[in-house]
Amino acid sequence: MLESKKASTGGDAAPIRVMIVDDSVVIRGLFSRWIGEEPELSVVATFRNGQLAVDGLEQAAPDVVVLDIEMPVMDGLTALPLLLKKQPDLTVVMASTLTHRNAAVSLRALSLGATDYVGKPETTAQTSTSLEFRRELIEKLKGLGRIKGRRAEKRRALQSSRRMRVETSAGQKTQQSTAASPVRASRIDARQALQMAKARAEAEGPNFTTRPYGRTVPRIVAIGSSTGGPQALLKVLGDMKGAISRVPVVITQHMPRTFTTILAEHLQKSVGVPAKEAENDELLQNGVIYVAPGGIHLSVAQSAHGVVARLSDSAPINFCRPSVEPLFQSVAEVYGSSSLALMLTGMGADGAEGVNHIAAQGGAIIAQDEYSSVVWGMPGAAARTGNCNEVLPLDQIGGRVSGILEGALR
Structure with a gap:
C-alpha cells in the first residue's frame, strides 16, 4: 500500500524515500514504525509481495527499497531485476533470515544488482526486540540514501561542467569574430571559468595524497570490505589469481554469520583457489584465502610454528564485528613492511586506523577509487x-597486486 510522504526535515534536504516489501504485516508495520521515528527517512509505500512492488514502483518513486526474499506470488529474487529494469538507479537492500539458503540467495541478489543486505533474526519476536538489527537497518537506509543523493549531485555537477565547457567554447568563438564589448566578453569568460572549476571540483570529489612504495615484497595480502564487497572481492581475487600462490590472503568482509560461509564457497568456486572461513589457531598457508567468520573478529599472530589465525568474539569495533581494525593492526605487527592491505568498497570508516598502523611499519596499502566503489566510505x-600508496579503480587493483607480489614495486 502507498503511504503518505513525510514533510521535509527543513532546508533543501528532503527525507530519503523508503519502500518496504515483505509478506509479513507485522514486519511491514515494525519497519514502518522504526523508519517513521527517523526525521531523515520517510516510508512512501509498503507491499506484501514482489509483484505489487513492481506494479507500484513508479507511483511510490522510492530512493531505497527493503526487499524480502521469501514471499508469495513473486519472491524478492524474481522481483529484483524487474524493479531495476524500471528504475536502474534504485538502491535495493535485501532482507532475509540468516539461513544457509537465504544467504546464498542474498549473494545471488548482489550479483543481480542489489546494493546491500540485512540479516533478519530468525523470528518476528527476535526482530522486534533486536536493537542491533534495528540500528543496522536504519544506518544502511540513511547511508545508502545519502550516497544516492550525493551521486546525483555529482552527476549534475559533471553535466553542468560539460555544458559550461561547450558554452565557453562557443563564447570564445563569438568573441573572436566580434570586436564589440571585449571587456564584457572577458568578464563572462572569467565567470564561466570559475563556475567550471567549481563544478569540476565537485564532480571529482575530495583530494588526497599518497606515499611511495617501499622495496619489501609482501608476504601477506589483507583485505577489508563491506557494502559492495562480495562482487569487488570476486573481481580483485580473480584478477590476481596467478599470484595468490605466493601468499596467504586474509579477508574481513562485514557480514553476518552463515553469509561468510557462502561467501567463502563462492570465492573458491569463482576464483579457483582454496577459500574457507578462518579457524582459531590454524596455520596460515600460501595460496589459501581465509575469510573472517560472520560476527567474529579475525586477526593474525606469530606462533612457534608460523603465523596463525586468531578469532575473537570481543566487543564490536566501529559498530562492526568482524571489524577490519584488528586484522590490519595485527598484520602490521606480525608482518611489518612485508604487509600489503587492500581497502575495498564499504560504508563507514572501519579500518582507517589499521591503515595507519600498516603504513607506520612500512607496509603497502591500496584503496579502491570512488568512481568504482558502491560506497566510498571505508576506502575514502x-x-x-594520506597513507595509501595508490588509489585505483577496481579493475586495476588485482593486476597491480600481482605485479607487487612478483616484485614490481615501482
Whole structure:
C-alpha cells in the first residue's frame, strides 16, 4: 500500500524515500514504525509481495527499497531485476533470515544488482526486540540514501561542467569574430571559468595524497570490505589469481554469520583457489584465502610454528564485528613492511586506523577509487589518511597486486 510522504526535515534536504516489501504485516508495520521515528527517512509505500512492488514502483518513486526474499506470488529474487529494469538507479537492500539458503540467495541478489543486505533474526519476536538489527537497518537506509543523493549531485555537477565547457567554447568563438564589448566578453569568460572549476571540483570529489612504495615484497595480502564487497572481492581475487600462490590472503568482509560461509564457497568456486572461513589457531598457508567468520573478529599472530589465525568474539569495533581494525593492526605487527592491505568498497570508516598502523611499519596499502566503489566510505577514509600508496579503480587493483607480489614495486 502507498503511504503518505513525510514533510521535509527543513532546508533543501528532503527525507530519503523508503519502500518496504515483505509478506509479513507485522514486519511491514515494525519497519514502518522504526523508519517513521527517523526525521531523515520517510516510508512512501509498503507491499506484501514482489509483484505489487513492481506494479507500484513508479507511483511510490522510492530512493531505497527493503526487499524480502521469501514471499508469495513473486519472491524478492524474481522481483529484483524487474524493479531495476524500471528504475536502474534504485538502491535495493535485501532482507532475509540468516539461513544457509537465504544467504546464498542474498549473494545471488548482489550479483543481480542489489546494493546491500540485512540479516533478519530468525523470528518476528527476535526482530522486534533486536536493537542491533534495528540500528543496522536504519544506518544502511540513511547511508545508502545519502550516497544516492550525493551521486546525483555529482552527476549534475559533471553535466553542468560539460555544458559550461561547450558554452565557453562557443563564447570564445563569438568573441573572436566580434570586436564589440571585449571587456564584457572577458568578464563572462572569467565567470564561466570559475563556475567550471567549481563544478569540476565537485564532480571529482575530495583530494588526497599518497606515499611511495617501499622495496619489501609482501608476504601477506589483507583485505577489508563491506557494502559492495562480495562482487569487488570476486573481481580483485580473480584478477590476481596467478599470484595468490605466493601468499596467504586474509579477508574481513562485514557480514553476518552463515553469509561468510557462502561467501567463502563462492570465492573458491569463482576464483579457483582454496577459500574457507578462518579457524582459531590454524596455520596460515600460501595460496589459501581465509575469510573472517560472520560476527567474529579475525586477526593474525606469530606462533612457534608460523603465523596463525586468531578469532575473537570481543566487543564490536566501529559498530562492526568482524571489524577490519584488528586484522590490519595485527598484520602490521606480525608482518611489518612485508604487509600489503587492500581497502575495498564499504560504508563507514572501519579500518582507517589499521591503515595507519600498516603504513607506520612500512607496509603497502591500496584503496579502491570512488568512481568504482558502491560506497566510498571505508576506502575514502583510508585514502584521506594520506597513507595509501595508490588509489585505483577496481579493475586495476588485482593486476597491480600481482605485479607487487612478483616484485614490481615501482
